[in-house]
Amino acid sequence: MRKSNKIWEGFTDAKLEPIADKFNASIGIDKRLWREDITGSLAHVSMLKKTNVLDPKDCDKITTELQKIYSELNSGALVIDESFEDIHSFIENVLSERLPTLGKMLHTGRSRNDQTITDLRLYAKKAIDDLKIKIRELLCIIVEKAEMHIDDILPGYTHLQRAQPVSFAHHLMAYYEMFIRDYDRFVDVTKRVLVSPLGAAALAGTSYPIDREYSASILGFLEVSRNSIDSVSDRDFVIEIISNCAILIMHLSRFSEELVLWSTTEFGFIKLSNKFSTGSSIMPQKKNPDIAELTRGKTGRVYGNLMAILTVMKGLPLAYNKDMQEDKELLLDSIDTLIDCLSVFTPMIKTLSVNSNVMLKTANEGFINATDCADYLTSQKGVPFRTAYTIAGNIVKHCIENNLTLETLNLDKYREFSPHFDESIYEAIDMNNCLNKRTSFGGTATSEVSKQIKMAKDHLLKLNEA
Ligand code: ARG
Numbered sequence: 001m002r003k004s005n006k007i008w009e010g011f012t013d014a015k016l017e018p019i020a021d022k023f024n025a026s027i028g029i030d031k032r033l034w035r036e037d038i039t040g041s042l043a044h045v046s047m048l049k050k051t052n053v054l055d056p057k058d059c060d061k062i063t064t065e066l067q068k069i070y071s072e073l074n075s076g077a078l079v080i081d082e083s084f085e086d087i088h089s090f091i092e093n094v095l096s097e098r099l100p101t102l103g104k105m106l107h108t109g110r111s112r113n114d115q116t117i118t119d120l121r122l123y124a125k126k127a128i129d130d131l132k133i134k135i136r137e138l139l140c141i142i143v144e145k146a147e148m149h150i151d152d153i154l155p156g157y158t159h160l161q162r163a164q165p166v167s168f169a170h171h172l173m174a175y176y177e178m179f180i181r182d183y184d185r186f187v188d189v190t191k192r193v194l195v196s197p198l199g200a201a202a203l204a205g206t207s208y209p210i211d212r213e214y215s216a217s218i219l220g221f222l223e224v225s226r227n228s229i230d231s232v233s234d235r236d237f238v239i240e241i242i243s244n245c246a247i248l249i250m251h252l253s254r255f256s257e258e259l260v261l262w263s264t265t266e267f268g269f270i271k272l273s274n275k276f277s278t279g280s281s282i283m284p285q286k287k288n289p290d291i292a293e294l295t296r297g298k299t300g301r302v303y304g305n306l307m308a309i310l311t312v313m314k315g316l317p318l319a320y321n322k323d324m325q326e327d328k329e330l331l332l333d334s335i336d337t338l339i340d341c342l343s344v345f346t347p348m349i350k351t352l353s354v355n356s357n358v359m360l361k362t363a364n365e366g367f368i369n370a371t372d373c374a375d376y377l378t379s380q381k382g383v384p385f386r387t388a389y390t391i392a393g394n395i396v397k398h399c400i401e402n403n404l405t406l407e408t409l410n411l412d413k414y415r416e417f418s419p420h421f422d423e424s425i426y427e428a429i430d431m432n433n434c435l436n437k438r439t440s441f442g443g444t445a446t447s448e449v450s451k452q453i454k455m456a457k458d459h460l461l462k463l464n465e466a
Contacts, residue, residue: 024085024322025085025086026086026325026328027080027082027084027085027087027090029328029329030086030088030116031080031082031087031090032332033120033328034073034080034087034091035070035073036118036123037087037088037091037115038070038091039122039219040118040119040122040198040219041066041091041115042066042218043198044106044109045062045106046059046063046214046218047210047214047218050214051210051211051214053208054105058102061099061102062095062099062102062103065095065098065103066091069094078094087119088112088116092106092107108208109199109201109208110198110199110201110206111202111203113319113320114232115198117231117234118196118197118198118219120238120327120328120331121194121196121197122220123332124193124237124238124241125193125194127335128193131186131335131339131342132186132187134338134339134342134343134346135179135182135183135186135342136183136460136463136464137342137346138346139176139460140464141346141349141350142173142176142179142349143173143453143456143460144350145169145172145349145350145354146169146172146173146449146453147169148354149167149168149172150449150450152167152168152169152354152356152359153165153166153168153356153359153363153431153432154166154359154363155363155366156171156444162362162363162366162367163368164369164371164444165368165369165434165435165444166435166444167444167449168354168356168359169449170444170449170452173449173453173456175251175255176452176456178251178254179248179251180456180459182244182251183463185244185247186241189240192237192240194221194222194223195221195222195223195225196216196219196223196225197225197231197232197234198212198215198216198219199212200228200229200231202320203228203229203233203318203319203320204228204229205228212224230318233316233319235309235312235313235324238309238330238331239306239309241335242305242306242309242330242331242334243306245335245338246299246303246306249298249299250299252295252296252341252342252345253296255292255345256292256293256295256296257292257296259272259289259292259348260289260292260293260296263277263287263289263292267358267362268355268358269355269358269359270352270355271353271355272289272291272348272351272352273351274287275351276347276348276351276352277290277291292345292348295345298337298341301333301337302337302338305330305333306334308330309331312324312327312330360431363431364405364407364431367396367399367405367406368434369406369429369430369434370392370393370396370406372428372434373406373428374388374389374392376388376424376425376428376429377391377418377420380424380428381420383418391418395417398417407429411423411425
């Protein structure tokens with residue numbers, strides 16, 4: 001049975017049907033915001049003291065008691081009673097039990113509407129910081145792996161058809177770029193998270209001479225929201241964070257998909273550590289990439305959260321509506337999911353082993369140097385590219401029919417397709433040469449990828465120091 005002493009008891013008699021009471025409650029989720037709730041209240045009471053809205057001595061007593069509640073909750077001496085409607089009611093109730101008159105003064109000049117969103121913004125800031133650490137860890141491992149495999153050749157794919165040789169390092173560094181953009185998106189959203197709604201009260205502001213700048217600065221907010229109605233109505237930052245999470249997990253999912261593919265017998269490019277793969281209950285030969293699959297699978301959950309919050313907010317009239325209580329579960333679940341995924345994904349990448357020989361063999365079998373064969377005729381022998389393309393295509397066809405590769409086709413045969421060919425064709429189609437001549441900025445040549453890695457390392461060093 002839920003506690004009947006509702007903080008809103010008065011006009012209504014607070015005799016909710018138990019089933020409605022349970023439905024209405026959010027403590028199951030917002031209990032996780034207890035630290036932020038007390039921190040917010042401490043800032044609020046400091047402000048009430050500074051502005052003399054409340055007697056400074058009373059404020060000190062409230063502060064001391066709130067601090068005690070904080071440390072008791074922290075140590076486990078005080079346990080959250082989930083029969084309360086939400087964390088705000090619970091903490092206010094504990095305070096009022098201990099300081100019967102003063103406890104009831106804490107809510108002067110604020111409402112649960114600005115309180116709840118203050119808490120959530122503080123929680124979000126902390127969660128973003130945690131996520132940023134996890135992303136940086138992943139970025140470091142990607143760069144480390146790239147450095148280890150700077151000379152390993154991989155067939156690059158388009159349409160999942162072998163296309164052109166790239167280095168494994170280059171491929172990994174493509175993920176570096178995706179994840180660093182994800183990182184920047186979290187950095188960017190922080191400035192919109194750190195806007196203090198505290199003091200907007202229910203929606204219209206308050207007639208008490210409060211100092212919103214003061215409480216905001218105590219809490220580490222960068223600004224104070226400008227419009228009290230918007231302050232309690234806005235959940236854009238929740239949408240943005242979940243959206244950032246959705247993009248981040250989309251990248252993790254693409255990476256996961258490649259790990260799943262690469263670890264098949266058919267590809268055999270990588271081997272996942274036994275610590276990050278499972279066996280089958282029935283087929284003894286199997287090693288399953290469950291961790292990668294589950295990461296890919298959890299993408300659905302985060303996309304779902306994004307769609308849910310967008311839908312919750314669509315069509316809501318200003319200002320606060322109870323629909324918005326849904327925001328916390330969706331945000332917390334998205335963040336938890338990403339923290340979980342990253343926590344397991346990074347060590348999985350760190351511990352995987354790369355079968356460079358298999359990658360190279362596959363690269364050699366895929367005619368991925370056919371473009372270079374055509375380029376040879378064009379750049380070295382002056383054959384127009386379209387003609388050169390047709391000649392190279394005919395050569396590939398011949399090789400496939402005769403179980404040959406561009407490397408094993410003899411020069412006489414080459415010359416049957418075009419008299420322009422000479423010995424130098426073998427150098428032109430050499431896989432290492434094909435790779436290393438792609439020196440355009442951002443290209444796959446080892447010299448270029450080394451530069452990319454160097455830039456990334458410098459950047460990460462700065463981020464880790466900041
Ligand atoms: N549990 C509510 C939420 O998370 C707190 C705000 C309650 N405000 C109100 N007017 N009922 O949104």
